[in-house]
Amino acid sequence: MGLLDNVKARLGPARDRVSDLAGRHGDKVQHGIDRAARAVDERTKGNYTDRIHAGTGKAKQAMDRLAHKEEPHVSGAKPPARPEGPPPAS
Numbered sequence: 001m002g003l004l005d006n007v008k009a010r011l012g013p014a015r016d017r018v019s020d021l022a023g024r025h026g027d028k029v030q031h032g033i034d035r036a037a038r039a040v041d042e043r044t045k046g047n048y049t050d051r052i053h054a055g056t057g058k059a060k061q062a063m064d065r066l067a068h069k070e071e072p073h074v075s076g077a078k079p080p081a082r083p084e085g086p087p088p089a090s
Contacts, residue, residue: 018066019066019067022063022066022067023066023067023068026063026064026067029063030060030063033056033059033060033063034056037052037053037055037056040052
């Protein structure tokens, strides 16, 4: 077993635990993300509001991915249907 395989094997249970905690406490974590964003925005006097909001959105998306590990589409939308048959000739 290589080093990378060994690291993956040891981190697997930790990843599952984090996913479980994110699922149970996701609302609290997202509230904390919002509070931190407001605090940083106040300290920077609104100079970086757009960047703060972008970072906050990415952090929330990451939390959603952690909390809904088994669901590939968090939004609830079904994946687009694949057309059957050969591709159209150009």
